[in-house]
Amino acid sequence: MRNKIVAGNWKMNKTFDEADTLIDDLIAQTKKLCELKNTTVIICPPYLYLEVARDKTIDTFMNVGAQNLSEYSKGAYTGEVSASMLESMGIEYCIIGHSERRKYFAESDEQLYKKVLEALKNNIFPIFCCGELLEERESGNHFEVVRSQLKNTILKLDKIDFGNVIIAYEPVWAIGTGKTATSGQAQEMHEFIRNLISEKYDKLVAASSQILYGGSCNSKNAAELFSMSDVDGGLIGGASLDAAEFMNIINSAESG
Ligand code: PGA
Numbered sequence: 642m643r644n645k646i647v648a649g650n651w652k653m654n655k656t657f658d659e660a661d662t663l664i665d666d667l668i669a670q671t672k673k674l675c676e677l678k679n680t681t682v683i684i685c686p687p688y689l690y691l692e693v694a695r696d697k698t699i700d701t702f703m704n705v706g707a708q709n710l711s712e713y714s715k716g717a718y719t720g721e722v723s724a725s726m727l728e729s730m731g732i733e734y735c736i737i738g739h740s741e742r743r744k745y746f747a748e749s750d751e752q753l754y755k756k757v758l759e760a761l762k763n764n765i766f767p768i769f770c771c772g773e774l775l776e777e778r779e780s781g782n783h784f785e786v787v788r789s790q791l792k793n794t795i796l797k798l799d800k801i802d803f804g805n806v807i808i809a810y811e812p813v814w815a816i817g818t819g820k821t822a823t824s825g826q827a828q829e830m831h832e833f834i835r836n837l838i839s840e841k842y843d844k845l846v847a848a849s850s851q852i853l854y855g856g857s858c859n860s861k862n863a864a865e866l867f868s869m870s871d872v873d874g875g876l877i878g879g880a881s882l883d884a885a886e887f888m889n890i891i892n893s894a895e896s897g
Contacts, residue, residue, distance in 0.1 A: 645874040645894035648683040649881025660690040666884035680894045706734030712755035724763035738770045740813045750793035768807045775814035808852045809876040815856025824865045827854045831871035860889035867897040
């Protein structure tokens, strides 16, 4: 059985004081749970708050991830943050290829593949995002789009490296829109992705890969989404900014 993962993507939200309070609230909430047996919890605050998040969550079951990293290893790349910097701070996860990075920062498959390699080289688990636009779904091209996003990036990895990648399927039309994919739509795409993995590697690798759903996932729809056989948890945006809401989603994963 695969464990579930619930990862919170804070995006560019919260001032330092607000972030500090949210971390404290999350810790207070998580203390109510005796233990988590089936779920890994990750929070991905903005870079500036990683250190405080790491320090405060050290004795909790929360893990800390970044939202992005550089495709370059080091050097004259003003404003960039490298995978080795993250590793040196004890950060173990990083979101790569979020649709907002692809859209607003024109990140290409080629760049994203480099980022994945940088992450893996520095012992960081990539949370690799894929997903189609609304028009791509409406024209029936969603499977092809996702196939191509994965084929040009993580499906180029060798089997060992691939085993360290977490996938997040996030239909772009569902992100921040309040329009969640139905559990059927999510399951169908997750199963498709798992089949791609099986074709490229083997059944065992496919069966152990963790594929998260993201896009307006919240405490009301999480249980149903997470009950789908190929949905292994969620990448949560807006609903991760409220401690009680995020905790309810974690509970859905844990009991699902
Ligand atoms: P959302 O964002 O939950 O606010 O839709 C998800 C994401 O972008 O990772």
